[in-house]
Structures are given as C-alpha cells and as structure tokens.
Amino acid sequence: MNKKKIVLASTLAILLAPAALNTLPTTQIVHADTQLIGTIRRGGAVAVDGNGHFINGAAFGNFTSWKLGQRITIGGNPYYEVATNEYVDASSMDITQNGKLLNPINNQISYINRVETVGSKAATIVNNNGAATGVTLPAGSAWKVDQVRYFNSYPYYRVATNEWVKALDFNVASSVNNDSQTVTTTPTAHQPITLRTNATLYNGNGVSLGTTLPKGSSWKVAQEKTINGHQYYQVATNEWVLATEDKNTSVFSKGTATVTLAKPVQLYDTSSNSMTRTLPAGSSWKVNATVENSAGYFFAKVSNNEWIPLGSSIFTDNVLQEELANSSAYEPYFAINLFK
Structure with missing residues (x-):
C-alpha cells in the first residue's frame, strides 16, 4: 500500500550503537557514534517524551525512515530518540545498521506483568526456539506472565524460564476462543478476488511463506479456510491469503x-x-x-x-x-x- 511521508522535527546527530534490544535494564540511556536507522512498521507510530507521555502532533507514517539517537527504557521496553525529547517504541520499527536488520519480530521481547488464565483447552509450552517441549498447562490454570515475544507471527507469553505459551491459548476475547480450530469449505461460484495490498502468502496452517502477491492483482479462489478464528482464501496449492486482502471482504461483515x-x-x-x-x-x-x-x-x-x-x-x-x-x-x- 503506497503511503505518504510526513515531515516532523529534525532528527539528532547523536547516534546509537547496536546493543542487544532484548536484555535491557529498567533504566538506561545509551550514546555512541554508530548509525542506526529505524523504519516505521505498518500501522505507524506516535512518539512519547522521556517520561512515556504521548506527544500530540508527533506521529510517524508507515514505512518512513529515521536516524535514531539515544536509547532509553520505559516500562522495561526500549525506545529510541528520533527528535529532541521524542521517542518511538523499538517494536514499532525495523531497526537496521548498514542494511542489516537488528530486531526481527520473532526475536523481539516486550515486558509485561500480569496474570493470565489458560482457556478451555490445555496450552502447549514451547522453548526459546519455538519448539514444543512436550509439556502443557492445564485448562483453567492461572499463570503470571512477564514477557511477550513472537513465533511465526503469533505472540507468546513467558510463564517460566525458557517456557512460552501462545497468547491465544489464554482466556482473551470470545472471538478467538477456537484457537486451534481449522474449518475448510469449498465455495460455490466464488468470484475472483482483487488484492487491496501486497498480500502475504500463508501455508495451510496459517504460517507466513515469506512472499507476497502484488497489490491490485486478481486471483481465483479454490477454497476458504478458518484458522485460529481468521478467514483465508486459497489462491494456489498450499498458498493462502487473508480474506480481508480482498477489496470486497471486511472483518466487520459478521459484526464487531x-x-x-x-x-x-x-x-x-x-x-x-x-x-x-x-x-x-x-x-x-x-x-x-x-x-x-x-x-x-x-x-x-x-x-x-x-x-x-x-x-x-x-x-x-x-x-x-x-x-x-x-x-x-x-x-x-x-x-x-x-x-x-
């Protein structure tokens, strides 16, 4: 999707070294002379001041790039200065140095502090590599969670050292309670779809294939499938797109x-x-x-x-x-x- 760039305050000349983003102390300011560039991820970002308060007018458009200044931590999470006393959450950006991505989504960790209750089914535990350990948490049990990270584009909560559980396996909204349910139907005389964005391709399990189909292209739909509560259209063998990538399909078609x-x-x-x-x-x-x-x-x-x-x-x-x-x-x- 083509996005218009916006002009904000001038960025700093002080630049930050590529320290690890996932093991930060509770308070820290870092200065150095190596160059980092932050590119805003889809959805944009709003800046906060050094105390974590949102700044009116300090908003950043999708896919715009900024030189990054000092790093601070707010609530245990890293923020980078992009203008005088204007900071952006590291998780809102792809951060690169000399073209190398330093914070892929699957490696990012955010810090939280709350109690979550497992849903109606036992929850599988995975390790730091995203591999199942063979251990589950019983349905209805409550656990303190302190970190969030992503495996295969899905958020997981840490329940113990080297033990993570998919966020959707906890009691959240009723619309996602059927986390593991997959339903496939063959549509009757389904009209071809036209993509509204450069659409990510997924396999039959809802895992990204790392490739996209071009915006504006049209495709015949072979099947429809619901994975983890989300509707997908099959456009080729073991290749699926989110149904909402179709210009005529909305997530609100069945209500809120x-x-x-x-x-x-x-x-x-x-x-x-x-x-x-x-x-x-x-x-x-x-x-x-x-x-x-x-x-x-x-x-x-x-x-x-x-x-x-x-x-x-x-x-x-x-x-x-x-x-x-x-x-x-x-x-x-x-x-x-x-x-x-």
Whole structure:
C-alpha cells in the first residue's frame, strides 16, 4: 500500500550503537557514534517524551525512515530518540545498521506483568526456539506472565524460564476462543478476488511463506479456510491469503471484532481532537469500524468518540490487527492534526 511521508522535527546527530534490544535494564540511556536507522512498521507510530507521555502532533507514517539517537527504557521496553525529547517504541520499527536488520519480530521481547488464565483447552509450552517441549498447562490454570515475544507471527507469553505459551491459548476475547480450530469449505461460484495490498502468502496452517502477491492483482479462489478464528482464501496449492486482502471482504461483515491489548494504549478522542485516556494492557474491547488517514495511519473505533491508534503489535492477535487495517475506510483528514 503506497503511503505518504510526513515531515516532523529534525532528527539528532547523536547516534546509537547496536546493543542487544532484548536484555535491557529498567533504566538506561545509551550514546555512541554508530548509525542506526529505524523504519516505521505498518500501522505507524506516535512518539512519547522521556517520561512515556504521548506527544500530540508527533506521529510517524508507515514505512518512513529515521536516524535514531539515544536509547532509553520505559516500562522495561526500549525506545529510541528520533527528535529532541521524542521517542518511538523499538517494536514499532525495523531497526537496521548498514542494511542489516537488528530486531526481527520473532526475536523481539516486550515486558509485561500480569496474570493470565489458560482457556478451555490445555496450552502447549514451547522453548526459546519455538519448539514444543512436550509439556502443557492445564485448562483453567492461572499463570503470571512477564514477557511477550513472537513465533511465526503469533505472540507468546513467558510463564517460566525458557517456557512460552501462545497468547491465544489464554482466556482473551470470545472471538478467538477456537484457537486451534481449522474449518475448510469449498465455495460455490466464488468470484475472483482483487488484492487491496501486497498480500502475504500463508501455508495451510496459517504460517507466513515469506512472499507476497502484488497489490491490485486478481486471483481465483479454490477454497476458504478458518484458522485460529481468521478467514483465508486459497489462491494456489498450499498458498493462502487473508480474506480481508480482498477489496470486497471486511472483518466487520459478521459484526464487531474483539481486540485484547498487548500493551497500554492511549486513545484518540474525536470530540476533543486530542489524545486522552490510556487503556490498560490485557483489557479487551469491541471494535466496529476502522479508518485510515492520508498519513497512512490507522485507527480502530471502541466507543462513540474514542479510537485506538493501530501501532505496531498492540494487540495479542497480530493477524486480527492486519485484518482491521485491511478493512479500514479511507478518511484523509481523520486525526490529521496529530501529523502536523
């Protein structure tokens, strides 16, 4: 999807060395003379100040790139300075040095502190490499979780040293309770689909193949499948795309979508045209609409006047976040004051 760049304050000349992002102390400021570049991931980003407070007007469009300054930690998570006292969450960016990606999503860790309860089925434990250990957590049992990371694009919570459980295996929203359920149907006289973005290809288990189909291309659909509560269309042998990649398919076609926050998120309020209250990590909300503005930034509606900015990996279900973005109506002037 082509995105318009936005112009913000000038970036710093002080640059940061490539220290490990996943093993940071609770407070830290790092300076060095090596160059890091941060490219904003899909969904955009909003800057905070050194105390973690959101800054009105300091918003960054999709796929724009910035020289990174000092690194600090806020709530145990790394942030980089991109302008004077303006910091962006490391998880909102692809961070590179001399063209080498330093923070692939599967290696990123964010820090949390809460208790989660396993759903109606036993939950499989995987190790730090994403491999099943052969051990499960019993249905209904409660566990303290302290970190979040991704395996095969799905978020996992750490329940003990070298032990991780998929976030969807815990009690979250009812819309994702059938985590392991896969239903395949053969459509009757399904019309060809036309892709609204450069669409990621998945295999029959919903795992990314690492390739895409071009935006605007049309494909015949052989089958429909539901994996972990998400609808996919088969376009070739063992090649599937999210149904919402089709221009005529919306995640809201069957009603509202329920999202669960992986981290605290500040809301945009249309009545005051500003960022207002913050929703806590772990809370769930019904979304009945999403919009995209001319800066390429997405918002999800959770009440009459309140909208969640769809920053990087803010939901426990990363695929749902993609579906919400795909289903957005284009409102060029929505919250555009944040981008001036």
